[in-house]
Amino acid sequence: MNISITFRHMDATDAVKIYATEKIAKLQRFLRGPMKGQVTLSCEKERVHKVEVDVHAGHDHFHAHEASEDMYASIDKVVDKIERQILSAKESIKTRKKGADRASAHLPSEAVKG
DSSP states (O other): OEEEEEEESSOOOHHHHHHHHHHHHGGGGGOSSOEEEEEEEEEETTTEEEEEEEEEETTEEEEEEEEESOHHHHHHHHHHHHHHHHHHHHHHHHHHHHHHHHHHHTSOOTGGGO
């Protein structure tokens, strides 16, 4: 697992860095392959805290961004978005596999052709 954090237009604090790293690291439990994460934390205008996250795991790629007045709230929201994307992707793969299994179950077997 490799997570890099970039700060833009704000001071880099250990508390925010540790919080973001721990939250993003928890996403690994939903992924099969090793995860690479890129987190960008920025402060714009008057107290608007933006968080942008890119997660790569094997062939899968997930991206989300969020802005609010609180940096910690923005991190929480963006992690929830990425988690929903991962679970949705896993569910779609599961549904495709079930559909393929059902289609092959309806094919006539060699024994019946007699």
